[in-house]
Amino acid sequence: MATVKRLMECVPNFSEGRNKEIIEKIVQPFRATDGVRLLDYSSDEDHNRTVVTVVGDPEPLKAAVLEAIGIAQQHIDLTKHEGQHPRMGAVDVVPFIPIKNVTVDDAIALSKEVGAEIASRYNIPVFLYEKSASAPHRENLAAIRKGEFEGMAEKIKQEEWKPDFGPVERHPTSGTVAVGARMPLVAYNVNLNTSDLEIASAIAKKVRFIGGGLRFCKAMGVELTERGITQVSMNLTDYTKTAVYRAHEMVRMEARRYGVEIVGAEIVGLVPMAALIDVAEYYLGLEQFSIDQVLENKIME
């Protein structure tokens, strides 16, 4: 039988969303590297930013990501960059996400290797963020990036914002970069049979982490005006710990107080298979089920 296939995802964000020639050059290593697969890249002209989704074995993925960063450094000059999306570097953020037969610890280790290599090879200061962060105040990307490229020249000299790798000096054209590990996001929305946004918002506040709710849940109330209903819109930032069914049942539980019921739900974008298998396991009450029993996993091995 074949050896077990390891799959790590990387979603690097590059600060170029307009010049197609440059964008193609940047993604080229993801097309050309064996063991790596370019799943998607989408450029936003207003944001002037390109988001790449690539998966592969950690080793070739690391090589391809580093090569793409080198190409971005050659072609992007942050002193001339303008766009609506906040940014602090030519390569703004590089998250690694464990997908299959790799753990979040593997993703953390990989992010640190890549961070160290970015610093030594390209002389760009690197902040480790999310699950790779070296201190709690560095977990949140928005906190690191605050002040953006322009403000980073001074910010980086403060002790609390000393980079994890590389020079204590903003790179003149490439700025700084955040590298880290995170779990795949699950964007999960639950529809309610009320048009009252206040109810949806009140439920969202109770379900989410900052309101005393589930640890890996962000949530807000949203109006679906055409349908005359509302929605609790959630981001589940670690479905292995805050399961989809748990968020669902907690919304149901809180809705009960208002005499409101769930009338539907949706998953936005991609979702890891394991997040949905877990839902089936819970509602069926499966005993001793292993994800290896899923036929497709056997085929993918």
Next chain:
Amino acid sequence: MATVKRLMECVPNFSEGRNKEIIEKIVQPFRATDGVRLLDYSSDEDHNRTVVTVVGDPEPLKAAVLEAIGIAQQHIDLTKHEGQHPRMGAVDVVPFIPIKNVTVDDAIALSKEVGAEIASRYNIPVFLYEKSASAPHRENLAAIRKGEFEGMAEKIKQEEWKPDFGPVERHPTSGTVAVGARMPLVAYNVNLNTSDLEIASAIAKKVRFIGGGLRFCKAMGVELTERGITQVSMNLTDYTKTAVYRAHEMVRMEARRYGVEIVGAEIVGLVPMAALIDVAEYYLGLEQFSIDQVLENKIME
């Protein structure tokens, strides 16, 4: 992006379970053919039979299956075969099962191509069975195989058992073969908080097709003596039509009459991803969910 990958499964049963040298020769084409993957093969000495599980693109899969059948014909002589499992041919049965980006109609078409080719290349009479059957009385494999190799010499001469392809004469050493298409089986058991086997059996009878229950459900009551409970043990023969959640909820509904509750469930062996995703969709009430949103599907494409 890469082209869509088609995956058909084939589970051919060969009437040799003892001679390892011959078994290795038979499975060799599944190892050697590009685009085909040997997932499993297991031999039973008492049955004197080997069950192979192989997946691949329909075209190379067809070639590999035909090659393996030729090898089996060279090395297996049914006049000398003894074993506990009923059998009518050196290659006893060849089911094709749609897995991914292929339909059951594709599996039916493939089974007919393979059947015609077995007849013309190896002079073996072929019965189409299950979803490929040319008449209702030929759907059930057990009905076709009744009489086994020994009885087939006469049986095949009856009009109602005329083969779909090949000579109206049992092959002297290779016998006859059944080729067809079926959906993947889901073996699904639901545990009940009663030790009374009669209750489990009564529920099984109501849930299953022959008792007036679900179309693609076979079921029986089973005692789990060590745990002091019972189980409704089911085979779901087409999960796209008789969904896992529907069988589950029907057991729950019928159990209510006896004041009995579901205390767990299990899936035995492999299960297609879609069967479990469907469960998650049902219990969450997902709107407009597509299996293409499953990350792993995107990666496998």
